[in-house]
Amino acid sequence: MTETREGEVRGTTTDTGVPGDAIPAAPSRFFVPRYAFISGGTMAFVAAIGLATAFNRRLIINPILSLGYLILVAPAFVAGYLTARRSTASAAARVAAAAVAGFVAGLIPAALALLVDNVPALRQTFPNMSPEMVQFLRFGQETGGELLLIGIATALGALGGVVSILPTQVQKALAVGTESVVLLAIFQQVVVDAFRWFRTLPNFLYEPAGGLSIVSAVVVFVVTAGLTLSPRTNLPSIRSRLTSPDRSVRTRTSITIAVVVAVLLIGLPQLMGGILNELLTNVGLFLLMALGLNIVVGLAGLLDLGYVAFFAVGAYTMALLTSPISPAFTPMLTWWQAFPFVIIASIIAGIMVGTPVIRMRGDYLAIVTLGFGEIVRFVLLSDWMAPFFGGAQGIRNVPGIPVFGTEVNATSPQLMVYLVIIFVLLAAYVTWRVQDSRLGRAWAAIREDEDVAEAIGVDTVKAKLMAFVTGAVLAGWGGALFAAKVGSVFTNSFEIIVSIVILVIVIVGGMGNIVGVAAGAVVLIGVLGGPQQPGLLQEFGEYKLLIYGALLVFMMLNRPEGLIPSARRARELHQEEFLQDAWLDKAGEVSDEPAKTGAEA
Amino acid sequence: MPMLETRGLTKTFGGVKALQSVDFSIDQGEIVSVIGPNGAGKTSFFNVISGFFKPDEGHIIFQGEHIAGLTPSQITTAGIARTFQNVRLFANLTVLENVMVGQHCRTHRGIFGAIFQTAAFKREEREIEEKAKEVLSFFGSRLVGYRFDQPAFVLSYANRRRLEIARAMATEPALMLLDEPTAGMNPRESVELTGLIGKLRDELGITVVMIEHDMRVVGEVSDRVVVLDHGVKIAEGSYDEVSANEDVIEAYLGRPADMERA
Numbered sequence: 001m002t003e004t005r006e007g008e009v010r011g012t013t014t015d016t017g018v019p020g021d022a023i024p025a026a027p028s029r030f031f032v033p034r035y036a037f038i039s040g041g042t043m044a045f046v047a048a049i050g051l052a053t054a055f056n057r058r059l060i061i062n063p064i065l066s067l068g069y070l071i072l073v074a075p076a077f078v079a080g081y082l083t084a085r086r087s088t089a090s091a092a093a094r095v096a097a098a099a100v101a102g103f104v105a106g107l108i109p110a111a112l113a114l115l116v117d118n119v120p121a122l123r124q125t126f127p128n129m130s131p132e133m134v135q136f137l138r139f140g141q142e143t144g145g146e147l148l149l150i151g152i153a154t155a156l157g158a159l160g161g162v163v164s165i166l167p168t169q170v171q172k173a174l175a176v177g178t179e180s181v182v183l184l185a186i187f188q189q190v191v192v193d194a195f196r197w198f199r200t201l202p203n204f205l206y207e208p209a210g211g212l213s214i215v216s217a218v219v220v221f222v223v224t225a226g227l228t229l230s231p232r233t234n235l236p237s238i239r240s241r242l243t244s245p246d247r248s249v250r251t252r253t254s255i256t257i258a259v260v261v262a263v264l265l266i267g268l269p270q271l272m273g274g275i276l277n278e279l280l281t282n283v284g285l286f287l288l289m290a291l292g293l294n295i296v297v298g299l300a301g302l303l304d305l306g307y308v309a310f311f312a313v314g315a316y317t318m319a320l321l322t323s324p325i326s327p328a329f330t331p332m333l334t335w336w337q338a339f340p341f342v343i344i345a346s347i348i349a350g351i352m353v354g355t356p357v358i359r360m361r362g363d364y365l366a367i368v369t370l371g372f373g374e375i376v377r378f379v380l381l382s383d384w385m386a387p388f389f390g391g392a393q394g395i396r397n398v399p400g401i402p403v404f405g406t407e408v409n410a411t412s413p414q415l416m417v418y419l420v421i422i423f424v425l426l427a428a429y430v431t432w433r434v435q436d437s438r439l440g441r442a443w444a445a446i447r448e449d450e451d452v453a454e455a456i457g458v459d460t461v462k463a464k465l466m467a468f469v470t471g472a473v474l475a476g477w478g479g480a481l482f483a484a485k486v487g488s489v490f491t492n493s494f495e496i497i498v499s500i501v502i503l504v505i506v507i508v509g510g511m512g513n514i515v516g517v518a519a520g521a522v523v524l525i526g527v528l529g530g531p532q533q534p535g536l537l538q539e540f541g542e543y544k545l546l547i548y549g550a551l552l553v554f555m556m557l558n559r560p561e562g563l564i565p566s567a568r569r570a571r572e573l574h575q576e577e578f579l580q581d582a583w584l585d586k587a588g589e590v591s592d593e594p595a596k597t598g599a600e601a
Numbered sequence: 602m603p604m605l606e607t608r609g610l611t612k613t614f615g616g617v618k619a620l621q622s623v624d625f626s627i628d629q630g631e632i633v634s635v636i637g638p639n640g641a642g643k644t645s646f647f648n649v650i651s652g653f654f655k656p657d658e659g660h661i662i663f664q665g666e667h668i669a670g671l672t673p674s675q676i677t678t679a680g681i682a683r684t685f686q687n688v689r690l691f692a693n694l695t696v697l698e699n700v701m702v703g704q705h706c707r708t709h710r711g712i713f714g715a716i717f718q719t720a721a722f723k724r725e726e727r728e729i730e731e732k733a734k735e736v737l738s739f740f741g742s743r744l745v746g747y748r749f750d751q752p753a754f755v756l757s758y759a760n761r762r763r764l765e766i767a768r769a770m771a772t773e774p775a776l777m778l779l780d781e782p783t784a785g786m787n788p789r790e791s792v793e794l795t796g797l798i799g800k801l802r803d804e805l806g807i808t809v810v811m812i813e814h815d816m817r818v819v820g821e822v823s824d825r826v827v828v829l830d831h832g833v834k835i836a837e838g839s840y841d842e843v844s845a846n847e848d849v850i851e852a853y854l855g856r857p858a859d860m861e862r863a
Contacts, residue, residue, distance in 0.1 A: 247750075430716055437715035437722070438708055438729065441694075445702045448691035455651060455685075457677035457706030457772045466712060571752050572693040579755060 035082045036101040036157075039075035040108030043153075046071050047109055050128030051543050053136050058537075059211025060185040066211075068136065070182065072109070076102040076153035080160025095161035102157015106150035113137035113146050169229065177225030184220055185212050187536060193273045250567075254515065269417040277413035279526060281485060282533040284420035285478050287521035290505040291427040291514065292474030297503065298512035298566070299435055300467035301447030303366040305499055306373020310349055310472040312494035314479020316380060317345040319395040319489040320388075326395050328388045335401040335484055346476030347469050349376075354468035358461055361450065373499055381491040394490035401484045410487055420481055427474050428514050434470070435512075443467055444568070497531045497545075504548055508555050510562030512569050519563045524548070602665060604629045604808050605650070605681075605776055610659035612642075612649050612832075619645035621832040622659065627776070627825075632802055632809045634819045636843075637829035638853055643812045644686055646829065647778045651683045652676040664775065678706040682774035684765045686781050686812070690753040697749040699764055700733035703771025736770045740797070759790045766797075770805070777801065779811040783818050795821050816844075828852065 046052045056068030080098030087094045116122055116129045123129050138145020139152075163171055184191065188210065192202045205216045212220065241253040269277055289311055296304045320326045321338035333341075357368045380389045389395070400409025401419060408415040434440050442463040445453035454460045483489050501524065509520020528544055529535030540547060555562065561573045571578050603626035612620040619642045627633050635643050648654045650661055652673035661669040668676055677683075682703075691699050708729060714722030737744040740763045748756075753764060762782060769777055782798065783791040795818045801807045813819050819826060819840060826843040828836040830852040836843050843849055 433715045433718065434712055437712075437726070438705060438710055439712055439715060441698055441702050442705055444694055444698070445691050445705075448693060449689055451653070451673075452685070452689045452691070453702070454673045455653070455677065455683060456703050456768055457674050457682075458702065459672075459674045459706075461672075470712065568693050568752075571754075575692075575754055578752070 033104065035079040035086075036104035037108070039079035039101075040105035040153075042075040043072055043105060043109040044112045047112060047133055047137055048126060048129055049543070049546075050130075050133070051546075053128070053130075053133050054543070056136060058186075059207070059209070060182060061214060061217045062207035062209060062211035064214065067186070072137075073152060073156055076105045076156040077160040079105045080157030081164045082160075083157075084161035084164040091165045094165060095158055098161025098164070099154050099158035102160065103150060103154040105157065106153025109137055109153075110146040110149050113149070173225040173228040176228040177221040180224035181212060181217050181220050185217075189536060190272075190276060193276050194268070194271050196271065196273070257515070265421050269414050272414075274413050277417050279533075279535065281413060281416050281420050282530055283521050283526045284417065284424050285482055285485070286502065286505060286525045286530055287518055288420070288424050288427050288478040288481070289475050289502050290509070290517045290521050291424070291431055292471040292478070293502050294506050294512065294514070294517050295431060295434070295443075295474070296467050296471035297506055298517075298569075299431075299440060299447070300443040300464060302464060302467060303362065303369070304468070304471070305366050305370040305496075305503065306353070306376070307369075307471065307475060307502055308494050308496065308498040309353065309373045309376035310346055310475035311479045311482070311498065312376055312380060312489075312491070313345055313349040313472070314342050314476030315483040315489045315493070316389060316395070316479070317342045317476070318480040318483040319398045322483075323395050323398045325397050327386070327390045335399065335480070339480060342476050342480045343473055346472045349476075350469035350472030351465065353472075354465045358464050358468070370496070370499075373496060377491050377494050377496075380494070392491070394488055396488040398483045398487050398489065400487070401481075408484070410485055416481075416485055423477050423481060427477070428518075430470070430474075431514055439463065439466060493532065495531070501525075501531055501548070504552055508551060508562060510565040510569070512566035513562070513564055516562050516564035516566070523563070524551075603627060604631075604664060605810075606660075606662045607650070608660045608662070610646075610649060610661065611657045612645055612654055613657055618832045620649065620656070623829070623832070623834050625827060625834065627808060627810060629775075629808055630802060630806065631824045632798065632811065632822055633825045633827060634823040634840075635810060635812050635827050635829060636814070636816075636819060640831075641829040641852075642832040643829055644780060645832070647683060647780055647810075647812065650676075651681060651778060674706065677772050677774070680773075680775035681778065682769035682772045682776075683778040684762075684769050684780055684782065686784065688758075688761045688765050690756075690761055690764055690768070692754040693752055695750050695752055696737070696744055696756070696764060697730070697733055699753055700736055700767050700771045701729050703736075703768040704729045704732055707773050733771055736767050739767065739770065739800075759786050762786065762794070770801075770807075774807060776808045776810065779809060779813075781812050781814060783813065783815050791815055791818055794818075798822050820844075 052068040052072045054068065055071055056066045058067040059065070060067055060070055079101040083101040084094040084098040087097055089097070112129075113134050117131075117134045137149055139148050141148055163174060166174075184205065188202075188206055191205065195202050205212055205220070207213050241249055244250055244253075269280065272280070289307070292310070293304065293307050296302050296307070318335070318338055320328070321331055321333045321341055322335060324330055324332050353369070353372050357365055357372070360368055379385050381391060383391055385391070386393075400407035400412075402408075403415065403419070406412070406415070408419055410416075435443075442453065442458045442460075445456075445458055446460055446463060450460055453463075482493070486493070505520040505524050506517055507520075508524060509518065510516020524530075525533065525535060527535050527537060528540055528547055529537070531544075534541070535544075561570045565573075606626040608624055610620050610623040610625070611618075623642075623646065625646075635646060637643050645654070649656050649669075652668070652671055652675070656669050659669070660667060663676075663679060663681060666679065668679060668681075671679070691702065694702070708725050710719075710722045710725045713719075714725075734745070734749070737749070743760060744764060744767065748760075753761065756764060762785070766777075766779070766782065779798070783794050786794065798809060798811065799822055801809055811819075811823070823840055826836075826838065826840050827834060828843055828846070828849050830848075835848045835852060836846045838846075
């Protein structure tokens with residue numbers, strides 16, 4: 001089958017000298033092998049690094065499908081889908097090509113299984129290439145497991161091909177159904193925890209050993225897919241409302257969403273147990289810092305890679321002033337008494353870091369701030385400063401936050417969540433108000449063109465310093481909360497990876513947009529987990545950074561403006577589409593312009 | 602006393618003498634054109650006055666104050682606004698926002714006003730917006746109405762030039778430096794803009810120094826013309842005087858072989 005197809009296509013590409021004709025035909029010649037090899041490579045890769053085997057313990061549908069197998073075989077489906085979609089041949093030929101793509105993709109992990117089985121020495125270099133991995137790739141079969149793997153990959157490739165020729169609406173419904181099943185299974189912990197008062201639902205959905213039961217999976221799939229197929233679906237309209245050019249529509253939609261979120265935020269901590277509240281606290285702390293960095297990077301356009309330094313300053317200041325055993329002096333203030341000093345310390349830190357680097361731009365600024373972030377950590381860690389900051393010992397016994405007579409600390413995660421939420425809302429409010437003010441416009445101007453901003457009267461040094469200081473203060477709040485929450489501060493909480501993760505939150509979420517940054521924090525910290533904080537998918541553990549990186553690459557290629565971008569940034573990255581829209585909208589008015597000029601002249 | 606005066610203004614970049622001891626002055630209400638062949642130092646002259654470059658030697662006196670060495674934003678605040686030869690707008694900001702940024706140096710509310718939404722802050726924001734709209738209405742119907750909320754990159758080239766002038770006007774300057782305001786415009790648009798430059802002075806009382814290559818525009822609107830060549834001021838006077846000046850003709854066209862002078 002492929003041979004005829006390839007022959008056909010080769011004929012068209014080489015025979016036609018006209019580029020216009022060659023364009024639609026050319027891809028299909030390369031895409032069959034390309035998608036097949038990419039997906040086969042992905043399958044072998046996730047198996048070889050141990051990702052798939054690690055996730056094998058997490059069940060999606062008990063007992064037939066685990067997350068590990070889902071990750072292993074999904075690429076075959078994707079290869080089939082993409083191969084068939086790129087082709088312009090008949091439906092049957094497309095499905096056949098998709099099956100071939102799945103087959104080729106399946107060969108690669110099968111070859112890996114054979115290789116590892118016959119060369120045990122490989123394990124000394126690649127510890128995850130273990131007999132368990134081979135066992136996993138063979139679907140537990142002793143003999144013929146590789147063939148089973150190839151067969152399943154072929155079948156899934158063909159299925160991908162079949163799906164690709166279905167109408168778009170049906171494809172969407174199938175996708176939503178599948179996503180719902182997978183997400184419900186992944187978020188089992190949340191659902192069980194949130195429905196502690198109504199056990200019937202989780203009891204119906206989940207097997208005791210974890211994962212959806214086959215019946216519940218089918219029900220969930222049918223219900224969600226059916227809802228998608230029904231004519232009234234609201235999700236796309238929310239998206240279009242949020243990106244609507246009409247400002248008032250945008251604002252109204254945002255307010256509605258904000259109200260829903262507010263109700264959830266007040267209600268959820270009550271419903272959830274300790275682990276989820278702890279998780280929500282982490283999301284909140286990172287969100288608080290991401291909002292601060294959003295001011296520096298998203299609004300003012302200053303790439304600060306040492307942002308964690310301000311977090312450290314906040315945490316250490318709080319610890320020093322409140323801990324009864326802080327090394328140098330023990331004023332033993334309460335959290336609230338120490339809080340103003342945290343703000344002052346953050347402002348001073350912002351000015352100290354900001355002043356020397358403020359005249360640098362772009363790459364230079366990024367590198368120097370990176371250095372400053374590390375300097376702060378090394379100073380805190382050093383023996384030289386140990387009499388003040390405790391060196392490697394850190395500062396322990398940081399008391400909690402007294403609120404109405406009770407002390408809020410690690411043992412009361414529910415109250416901690418509320419405190420963190422209050423500070424996040426404060427930070428969001430500050431961002432929202434400032435970005436549309438004189439100072440916010442100055443930041444936007446600096447982000448666009450610093451020289452011009454200076455030339456038309458914006459004191460760029462002052463405005464940039466304000467951005468640094470505002471960002472530093474928000475990070476300082478985060479640090480102060482963090483110190484009380486954890487009860488101790490050590491320098492290893494302030495490593496450079498924290499700066500990077502906060503920056504990734506801002507970029508993936510949507511630079512310059514409060515809601516976007518919040519979405520980024522929920523996805524990255526809540527689902528994947530922070531640098532030291534477990535997320536909902538605890539199995540990700542050691543693969544967290546790999547997934548962060550993959551996510552970042554994927555977003556930069558497909559949606560560089562982030563999950564929920566600011567209007568300005570979306571315009572910036574899609575100028576051409578916007579120009580077309582503007583031209584279509586205003587075509588009448590544009591065309592009368594020359595006439596007007598004629599009349600005036 | 603002249604509004605702006607430079608004495609012995611000198612600026613070199615390595616071996617290139619961009620400006621050599623330039624003496625220049627302009628009185629309140631004048632429109633002066635600076636002309637000269639490419640590379641004559643015209644834009645460098647603007648860059649030094651507006652604070653982009655510090656002069657190596659010489660003085661710049663604006664309304665009786667020495668301004669050499671101040672930052673560009675301080676100079677703008679003192680009352681000198683400028684535009685750029687290659688239009689430099691804030692492309693992703695809206696038309697209105699571009700002009701509102703121009704009001705920055707005339708307003709004062711900071712971050713706390715914005716956070717607490719003080720009455721003074723709200724009043725100032727309203728005034729900034731009104732001022733911006735007023736400035737944009739200077740260009741007739743071209744930059745008003747639906748244009749307010751369009752990002753600047755949508756605008757046509759001529760409208761971008763107009764918006765840049767509007768942004769400079771929003772800084773409420775006493776003196777405006779226009780760097781080739783009609784470059785890239787068609788003849789009709791040039792004529793319209795020439796009229797507007799006259800209006801800048803006559804209605805708003807803004808003194809104008811303008812770099813311009815279009816001699817029709819120069820002849821139409823200038824009270825006086827200054828000619829630079831290789832960083833040296835080689836002539837000064839009315840348009841007719843300057844256009845008859847042999848040094849000027851030579852600078853533009855070169856020296857004919859049969860008119861070789863000793």
